[in-house]
Amino acid sequence: MRQILTLVAQRLALGLLILFIVSIIIAFVVELLPGDTCQALMGQSATPETVQACRAELGLNRSAPLRYLDWITGMLTGDMGSSLANGRPISDLLGTRLGNTFFLAGLAAAIAVPLAITLGVAAALYRDSLFDRGVNVATLTSISFPEFFVAYILIYLLAVQAGWFPGISNVSGGDVGFGDRVYRTLLPALTLTLVVTAHMMRMTRAAIINLMASPYIEMARLKGIRRRRIIVKHALPNALSPIINVVAINLAYLIVGVVVVEVVFVYPGLGQLLVDSVSKRDMPVIQAGSMIFAAVYVLLNLTADVLSIVTNPRLLHRR
């Protein structure tokens, strides 16, 4: 047990270090921009005096490390500065949108994870059958599709032709109940599901098949246990560690892949905000948004690491 705790603590420390480096990289990239926030803010009407005054007000005339420190403490305490485009505080802009993005990703994960694991186990169970080969080609195909292609096909088939779902996910207007919200978010969530299921399923199948050659599985087979029971009771627990790992990596991808899908469905999430801000060159919002996305991504990958350590049977039962 102590061993696991040390390993987990090491991982957490490494994760924090990476998060710190990432924040420095993001802050540094903004430093490369010609001009600064004040010039962008004032545009054509800037005189040297007003720019100076503005810099003093925003604290831009101080050295880069100090400004970095300001920014990062601001990020941690929820004060992220204000948008260039409309002057509103960034935390207001991000608040509800972050919730929307997590709702969409959560819904997609709730569909994709059970589906992928069930399909993966089934493909391993009926290995080399027609079902297995069909699933293999289907997943290879869906990995290769761009997200927007999947999204527009779903819109075309399910929203325009069949008319079952709205083609635009409007979840911001008024108070939308939970059921209604799920209904309006279902189409983007399905898109994300199709995008991530394939990878998780292939890894599940590969992890189980990898184990099928090990001696203890052969032993179980010689004892005459049925194939289904061998896979579910004997192989699956040992394959759990790589499976959890790939699930967490795909969840991290969900948060990011969400950007394109949100734009397609005009879903009011963080990704949409980020893309809008990029076209307006609204640097403070881009910086804050990127930092949040990167933080979630790092944290989920960290969770993957920690969980795969914790679920590794070899580490759990070491005397």
Place this chain on the structure above:
Amino acid sequence: MQAFAKAFWKAPITAKFGVLAITVYVLTAVFAPLLAPYGQFQVVGSQYLPWSAAHPLGTDNLGRDMLSRIIFGARNTVSIALIATILTFLLGTVTGFIAATLGGWADQVLSRLVDSLMAIPTLIFGLMLLTVFGTSIPVLICVIALLESTRVYRLARAVAMNIVVMDYVEAARLRGEGLWWIMTREVLPNALSPLAAEFGLRFCFVFLFISALSFLGLGIQPPTADWGSMVRENATLISFGDPTPLIPAGAIALLTVAVNFVVDWFLYHTSGLKD
């Protein structure tokens, strides 16, 4: 050549389909001006014309011929993706081989740098970099090469690590050969087959990445015909029940599927899994 033909004959149907599709794409890209009925920037009618004999796939949001733009898109999108992939590979393999061959602090510095770059989601980092440096095609290619080369670095380093401990590399070192010689004459020839498979996969990722950026309006800029931006420009048609914008998106999907199928076949063939 004959060996290839024989192997191809025995290949699974998916691989044959892949090779065929890739050939069609290459031919389309090379002969685009001959195949396209109109020029890629030429306005030939009013906006959003339906499918007709004169314009087999109708016209786009500015009244340009859709079919011609899709054909020119093969040339623009695929060639940019190919250049970006080649640059990605040069950067990734050279740094990866250097890290593996030199070892020690050079390896540490490069690997930690790559780790931190990989910790930032590519699309988000790409959006940031393109906002800062502007969206011209050379910048686009460099940004993609920088971001994607981290993945190639990982693979190249891992493969080379297993090779540099071999006796013949040791012998080359004792002969006093330089770093460049060891990398190109000793390591590279033995790392070719995993790298070739990775090239195919990486091309798919780069291609999808460029398409996503173009779709978001940050990749290949108008008026250049490009599949990702064509989907974006004409997406409104879909809500009116016209599936035309699905064609450029499908063109992207089909090429990535084809490359994936060929890579799958190649991996199967070189890994000796022929039972």
